[in-house]
Every structure is written in structure tokens, then in C-alpha cells.
Amino acid sequence: MIFRDYRIEAAFSEYHIVDFGDMHWGALASDESDIKERVKEIAEGDNYWWIGMGDYLDAINYSDKRFDPNTLPERYRICDLDDLVLLQAHEFCDIFDPIAHKCIGLHSGNHEFTIQRLHQVNIHHEIIRRLNRYMREQKLEEDLQVITLGEMAFINISIPNLKKKFTIWSAHGTGRASSPETALRKLKNYKRQFEADIYQIGHLHYCVGDEEISLAYGMKEVKKIFLVTGSFLKSYIEGPATYAERRIYSPIPLSAMEIIVDGEGLKFRKF
């Protein structure tokens, strides 16, 4: 469990925090142009920050039983297979370097963890090292550092300008869900275990959110937001069968989630 306190000092009337994960960079079915567009949007939005939800890389190399050479982009050469995951990590960082200084933290995904477990290469830390090196080289916000959010984190965000403080319970996530509704139900079960204003998980690849409002003493409304944070891995592509196609999973629209904080409080929408 990681505890992260993050204070946003900049003064805006509205703040955006994008939950960005499950890109599966390096898979043929990863929508790389869409990912680059979203990165550009975060880079150009002065009032945008982001949380990495894990599974940044597809990270499936040739000794993995899920490996299928048909599902790799044509740019990889046969000799690249020797160092595929590291190559994917560096390609990923080339895209994400410009928004490293806006990163609240990065969860580790199961695709990164598999590489650590089977090959003793902590590719998650390699990504963090690379993003921090870029910030150092660019002399970007010297007091900022990209940190790991591990598998699970409580993130306390404070925005003095709006006099707002809130807690996000955040995890890469685990297990399966056969529909957006079951994904949301699974997430909502975690409110019995953890106390927060926002609950969020990736991994299930659906992009769905909900909020619950209860009434407290003095008619004070207490809001809880639940976000399953989406993916950028297409279930189906023209040509080779993807992992999802072999299992006849549902096609899923690609998206991230966005938390919006303004004077009134917390909201969410698809990003």
C-alpha cells in the first residue's frame, strides 16, 4: 500500500486529473495514435494532471504463453524480440516524457509485474527512472518526482486555491468482468474495505463511472465517485485475432477517465 500526498498549488477555477492506463503499448491492437493525442491534450492543458493506472506496456515476450508474433506491430524486427519489453518501455517513455512533471503517480500493472516475476526485470521502475531522468535533464520542476503507486494507493489531493481536499483509493485492479455493469459492481464492493471520496481501478478495460450521494447531518451531501478507468487496447482489429477475439470478449470503446474539481466539488467524465 502506498500513501501519496499531492498538493496542487497552481490557481485555476477548474482542475482535471486524468486516470490514464491500460495502454498496452507495443501491441498491434494498442491505439498508439489515440494515446499520443491524449498525451498532447494533457501536455497542453495547463490545469491537467494524470495518474497512471498500470499496464502501460503489453510486455509479452517470446517465452510467454500469450506471445503471438502476429499481434506485434510491423516496426519490430526479429532481433528486437531479444529486448522487446525494454524497447516498448523506452518507446512509451518517449511519448510520455513531456507529461512526466504532471504525473501524480504510476500504478504497476499485471503486465509489468509478470516481467518482474518471470524475468527479474522491474520494468515498472525502469519507466519511473526514465521519466525522472527526463525531468532532471530538462530541469522541469526540480522538486517534482514521478513515484510508484504500487498495486494500491491512497492518494490525498489538496488544492488550497479551491480549499478542497479529497482522497482517492486507487488500484490497478484484478480479476475479470463480463460487462461495464459487473465491473462497476466489483469496484463498489471495495467501499466496504476502504474509505475514500473516489474509488478507481483499471485492469478491467471498461470505462464506466458512477456516483452515490448520501445525506449527512445538516443536509450535507456526501458524494462517492466510482471509476473503472478504461483502456487503449482494441478488442478487435482487422487481420490477426487478438487475445480478446480468441475469447470473444465484448468490443470496448477506448477511453480514459477524468476527475474534475471545481468550486462546487468533484465530478467525472470520460476523457
Ligand SMILES: [Fe+2]
Ligand atoms: Fe490491461
